[in-house]
Amino acid sequence: MPFPVASDLNATWSFIQPGLEFILGAQGDQGVTPKMYMNCYTAVYNYCVNKSRHGATATSIAASSDSNSYSLAGAEIYAKLDVYLTQFIRALKKEPSETFLEFYVRKWTRFTIGAGYMNNVFDYMNRYWVQKERSDGRRDVFDVNTLSLIKWRSEMFNNNSDTLISEVLDLIEMQRNNEIVDTSLISTAIKSLVFLGIDVQDLKKPNLVVYISYFEKNFLEKTGEYYSRESSQYLQEHNVVDYMKKCEARLAEEISRSNNYLEDHTKKHLLDILNKVLIEDHANEMYSQFLTLLEQNETDHIQRMYKLLYRLPATLGPLADTLEQYIKEQADKAIEKVKLASESQAEAKVDGKPTKKSAAGAVDPKSYINTLIAIYNQYNEVVHQAFNKDTRFIKSLDNACRHFMNKNSIAIPTPKAKCKTPELLARYADSFLRGTSKEVDTVDMNPENLMIVFKYLNDKDAFEEYYRRSLAKRLINGNSKSEELEESIIQRLQEENSIEYTSKMTKMFSDMKASEDLKANIKDHVSESIVKDFNPLILAQSMWPFTHMEDYDLNVAPELQAPFEKVVEIYGAKHNGRQLKWLWNHGRAELRANLSKKGKAPFVFTVSNLQMMILIAFNKKSTYTFSELHEIVGAARHTFESHLLPFTKYKLLDQSPPGPENTGNADTTFTIVEEYKSKKLKVNFTSVIKNNEAKQEEDDANKEIDETRRNYLSACIVRIMKSRKTVKHNELINEVLPQTLSRFHAKIIDIKRVIDQLIEKQYIQRIDNNTYEYLS
Template identity: 85%
Template sequence: MSFPSASDLNATWSYIQPGLEFILGAQGDQGVTSKMYMNCYTAVYNYCVNKSRHGATATSIAASSENNSYALAGAEIYNKLDEYLIQFIRGLSKEANESFLEFYVRKWTRFTIGAGYMNNVFDYMNRYWVQKERSDGRRDVYDVNTLSLLKWKSEMFNGNADTLVSEVLTLIQKQRDNEIVDTSLVSTAIKSLVFLGIDTQDLKKPNLVVYINYFEHKFLEKTGEYYSRESAQYLQDHNVVDYMKKCESRLAEEISRSNNYLEEHTKKHLLDVLHVVLIEEHAPEMYAQFLTLLEQNETEHIQRMYKLLYRLPRTLDPLADTLEQYIKDQAAKALEKIKAASETAQSDGKPVKRAASGAVDPKTYINTLISVYNQYNDVVVQAFSKDTRFIKALDNACRHFMNKNCIATPTPKSSCKTPELLAKYADAFLRGTSKESDTVDMSPDNLMVVFKFLNDKDAFEEYYRRSLAKRLINGNSKSDEEEESILQRLQEENSIEYTSKMTKMFSDMKASEDLKSSVKEHISESVVKDFNPLTLAQSMWPFNHLADYELKVAPELQDPFDKVVEIYGAKHNGRQLKWLWNHGRAELKANLARKGKPPFLFTVSNVQLMILVAFNKKNTYTFKELHSVVGTAKHIFEAHLLPFTKYKLIDQSPVGAEFAGNDDTTFTLVDEYKSKKLRVNFISAIKTNETKTEEDEASKEIDETRRNYLSACIVRIMKSRKTVKHNELINEVLPQTLSRFQAKIIDIKRVIDQLIEKQYIQRIDNNTYEYLS
């Protein structure tokens, strides 16, 4: 056909309409040829350009005086296209054997392809008339492609939306039921809803209103109903572990489905629905199974449960609370078990190893704490991926059972024994005299784990300092490097102030080496082969000078002691030295063996040393004579003398413990000592109440230190605040003490009363304190 007259609208439309039929697919699968496509484009172009050149009619100008000739030319053919699209879409019909969804997708696919080509046919009109109309504020004029979609929405979608969405949801449910479906139908139909969401005010702005209102709301509702039914039914027929596996599978399926044909907007809402119906609604069943999984050590299944509940963080808190209580219960059972074992004999009749005081063995106790911690720390790391909630639950549980248990606090009001037992545990593996077999499963790492959870760190510091002091003065530390390493770790965990006294103790030991060298140059080795004096700062070391131990030094041993006083006094004028005779030890060579045998080496206390040296003068003394030579209180002298009679080094006459302290009872040194060992330690057999005294001193020291610490905290707060209400003061003091101990409110009140008496602060009414400068 030849081109129609460029000025004739009807002729032009009659010319291009057959081409539009081919472009939109009205002729079946037969598409438009390139020649037909170009002829349609040319005819539209000729018409629009001709109108633009010759101007519009008077009638048209009167109808729209503000529009130019381009607008008037485009409006006529635009209206023709509008009417044509309505009739074309209304004329579409489905085949007898296809569903509405199949018909809709088939026609939509062809129509949108055609709309794209048709938009190019009317390109001139789009670029000039449509653009000018929209810039002038007309929002009812659109480019041809948008116009096509809007006509599809009004003529095809609006009247059939419920049917379309219902059939889409039916196919999705069939897919969930493991039926084979054509997912391309679902994907195309859903995408069409997105394309139909056109914002007529701003064509470039994405708009999901059609997708959300017609599909998303119903999809989420149906999804929730479907999985609510399925999950309830599944749990009736299967256990929780199987259900969790099913949940994982279903969630993976839905995520895959959402990636394939759902909009990004829906994905979050879909997961929210799934998490509620699959996880939150059945969380109680998981909680109930959690304890069983813990008991069976099913880390894999616990991790599966955690990963599911992690999707809804609020559901994890009950799980963490359950874990915390379970750890407390299991620790309590383990500690009850070792307490019972320490109080009774084993099934074979042999007594269980106990500590010297009759309590639970420190190694057994600490290793039990560590084993519980390690067991559930592994669970937290492996099953809960170090989630802070569960780390906190583990920490809370450990802090509880390490400080409050049947061994540490046998009664509610008793002070915690864990710091003392931990110090004894450390002493056992740090002492060089300990057997390697007894310390094989003891380590500084275990020490630091328990230390981290101690409430009363100040109590541990006191007990540890006392055991460290004994190791240092007796020279039986396994390794100075290890001692200093632990000191460094304690300092890092707490503060420099925390270890200040112990650090000074090491300084004193190094300073004593210099004193030893100076003294050695001035003494004769005829009697004393080696002399190791230690000068210890009284405020740093946990030793007290006891009047009961006022010892008389044998004349032949006096010179080294005098030299110490002389040399030290010359270097440090004005300092007072007090001998701690109850500490330290001596090694004595005793020529009491049979001829041809080497001499014995006796390890003795300072009191025992003076007793034996006295026998160099004569072989027999009465109790009164020997006591007057040696000195000390009578009960101390008797306690140190007893090991010699017990182990047959000195003969007592008359024999019997009831005669040992009589003034006229005689003691004679044997001519030949019969012992299979060449080295004999007599110190270990000394029985005094020093152990009990040391425990009392430690407790008093701890209490005194705490009172001073609380006093300093209160004065510091009052000095900065000037006036503070009672409750505010309590609330400020409590957090400041946590690094060292858990202060009791009653103790804080007592310290406040003491500070009032000392006039540091005053009470200005019943509830307020004022600082006195």
């Protein structure tokens, strides 16, 4: 067929229409031939070029170039195409055997392919006439591909949208019910809605208005109804664990479905709906099962519950609260068992009558601390494995640990008692740091446990005081297991708190090293015939937890005066004006006693300083009365008597008349045995000394803690007042409380007392009932 006259619109359209039929699929599966395709393109091109050269139509916009009249043509053929597409789409018919969705997808697929090719046929018109019209503000003119989609939307989709969307949603529900469906039908239909969302103002701008208005809204509504119905029914017939597994499966299915054929815009809304109907609406059922899973240690199921609820962070709050309360309850039960065991072991008989020590006093530090650690480790593992180290649950664990480590039936046996955990922790540390402890008793004790409990202590200052006192004893008695271990723990305490926190302990090590130098200087002045090893220690009074006790003032034996005097001389020469006070109640001595049978090695007695003076006196004569011996040795009478008793108890001294009731009589005599009978060559006489030092030491520690706290509060208050000048009472309290948390939890009543003291000392003054003023 010859090409039509280029200027004849009707002839040109009659020429290209059969080709358009083949391009759009009106002739079934038979497509357009390359020749027919090129003929259509050429005919459109010839028409547009010819019309542009020989004059414009009424709807064309003219442009001048030199002396010739030239205008872009295309309006007439564009109008012809518009009418043709309307008629073509209206003529499409569904086969009796297919659903509307199948018909729609089949025709849409073929139509959009044809529209692409048809767009190329009208390429010249698109590039010149259409582009010119749109640049001049015509928003009712489109390129041929867009025009095709708009016609499809108005003639096919708008008239059948309810049927189409209903059938798509029915197929999705069938798929959810595990029926086999053709998912390509769903995917193609949904994608068509995206293509049909055309913004006539800006054809390049993505527009989901059709997709959202017709599909997304209905899809989300149907999804919510479906899963709300299914979840309620499923929970009536299955347990919570099975339901959680079902939730995981359903969520995975929906995520896969959304990735296959949903737009990104829908995915978030879909997850919100699923989270609402599957998780939030049934969170209470999960909460009710949580305690059971904890009791059964079902970590996997707890993790499953956490992962589901994590999708809605607000639902995790009750779970975290429940965990915190549960840990507290389990800890209380475990600690109560330790308390009961301690009370039963503490029962003793005194004068034939049973007595019972308090649980706090009788409790074994190892059992108590290991119980705290076991509880921490158990639930720390749960938090790490089941809750993926979620900060909410770490906080719950921390809150619970801080509670049960500071407030339990052992830590606070009476309502007004101070917390015993710092003291017990210090005793625990002393057990594994002392070189004299048996390995079997300390096998499961370590610095890690110490630091875990320390982290949760409210009264860290109390621990520092007790730990410092036990450290001091280990240092002066030389029975630390390892100096490196001691220093590493102090370093960790410093990192956990502050340099100030460990300053006294650090200075104690400095004193020990300085004392080594003093010992070396004195060594040359000590007669080894009497003293084999002399180890004097110079301790700074403000750093060490020792006080000079007049009850222990001794008369140094003449044989030993030389080395003691030399210490005073050498130290005094180096540090002029400093005063030395001997701490006779501390320190130990080892004496070699030739009281064995001939041919046997001499005994080695471990004694206190006071006991050493007693035994050295027997070098001069073998028998003394109580008054004679007391006068030689010195010290307070009751102190002297308590150190003398072990010698008579273990038959090193023969007492006459015998009996403890006669020991303190002035004329009671004591005679040293000629041959001491003991299976051990090393005998320790210090372990059974009866005194009140332990009780006195506890009182001193408590006084030191109270005094330190008052000073700390005073410093905080003065610092605040100095910077603020005037502060209201409540504001001052609220500023002081947080500053004390790193060392102890201050009570408001204590802060008020310190304020009153500062007023008395004229650091501050009260200017009305509710305001304080700083006095410079």
